[in-house]
Amino acid sequence: MIEVRHVSKKFESFTAIQDISLSIPEGAIHGIIGTSGAGKSTLLRLMNLLERPDNGSVFIGDQDLTTLSGSALRAARKSIGMIFQHFHLVSNKTVYHNVKVALELAGYPKSQQAARVMECLSFVGLDALKDQYPAQLSGGQKQRVAIARALATNPSVLLCDEPTSSLDPQTTAEVLSVLKDINERLGITIVIVSHEMEVIKSICTEVTVLENGRVYESFTHEPTGIHMPGNSSAYFVQQLKGAERDA
Numbered sequence: 001m002i003e004v005r006h007v008s009k010k011f012e013s014f015t016a017i018q019d020i021s022l023s024i025p026e027g028a029i030h031g032i033i034g035t036s037g038a039g040k041s042t043l044l045r046l047m048n049l050l051e052r053p054d055n056g057s058v059f060i061g062d063q064d065l066t067t068l069s070g071s072a073l074r075a076a077r078k079s080i081g082m083i084f085q086h087f088h089l090v091s092n093k094t095v096y097h098n099v100k101v102a103l104e105l106a107g108y109p110k111s112q113q114a115a116r117v118m119e120c121l122s123f124v125g126l127d128a129l130k131d132q133y134p135a136q137l138s139g140g141q142k143q144r145v146a147i148a149r150a151l152a153t154n155p156s157v158l159l160c161d162e163p164t165s166s167l168d169p170q171t172t173a174e175v176l177s178v179l180k181d182i183n184e185r186l187g188i189t190i191v192i193v194s195h196e197m198e199v200i201k202s203i204c205t206e207v208t209v210l211e212n213g214r215v216y217e218s219f220t221h222e223p224t225g226i227h228m229p230g231n232s233s234a235y236f237v238q239q240l241k242g243a244e245r246d247a
């Protein structure tokens with residue numbers, strides 16, 4: 001499904017990615033983890049050519065993205081959605097219009113746009129908030145709007161760059177549930193960059209550990225499932241008083 005072959009990327013004289021090859025099968029949830037600066041985000045951005053590699057090729061299905069440019073690359077990118085740590089929503093557009101803009105940019109048939117926006121919003125459970133603005137939403141809701149926007153063009157791949165790093169544990173669990181749902185119900189292959197071990201452990205079916213721009217190890221993984229943390233005042237008190245007693 002996604003195949004990165006002998007890819008390298010330099011920023012001036014600094015080599016961020018060194019000769020990486022990786023094969024991610026259809027239907028996987030592939031986690032990429034490593035220390036800060038290991039090259040995780042750069043590797044992810046190479047997968048949709050937001051960064052163009054200096055060497056090597058990037059296949060999505062049987063299409064080598066590195067051979068494309070201009071309108072052909074824009075067309076190929078419709079099959080690759082992406083979400084980010086800071087959501088990247090348009091602040092002066094409503095939830096509805098944040099999703100609709102993805103369809104407009106992709107040239108989706110005008111007569112079908114409204115129905116598709118609502119379909120995507122109801123998939124992430126936000127249809128009731130369609131007329132809200134991003135500033136009126138919680139972090140988890142903002143990320144769900146970003147997911148709905150990424151889903152709008154029916155991608156086969158969703159790239160996630162630290163999707164839960166700005167969120168509290170409860171909201172992280174909710175967003176991970178949406179990602180798992182997308183993978184299971186829509187069959188979308190997911191690549192998720194995170195420095196949070198729990199995120200990788202909970203939903204990833206395979207993992208790549210990066211170190212200094214190289215693959216340290218890549219392996220299959222049995223997801224542990226999403227842990228729903230307590231979210232009541234009583235839970236916080238119990239956890240903190242328990243921790244005090246144990247200290």
Ligand SMILES: Nc1ncnc2c1ncn2[C@@H]1O[C@H](COP(=O)(O)OP(=O)(O)OP(=O)(O)O)[C@@H](O)[C@H]1O
Pocket residue numbers: 011014016034035036037038039040041042043195
């Ligand atoms: N556009 C750029 N110009 C110059 N250097 C860059 C650029 N993008 C990334 N780098 C450098 O490449 C290296 C890898 O960056 P990258 O963001 O991929 O790492 P990361 O593993 O995602 O780190 P973090 O977890 O801190 O986000 C870092 O040293 C970074 O400073």
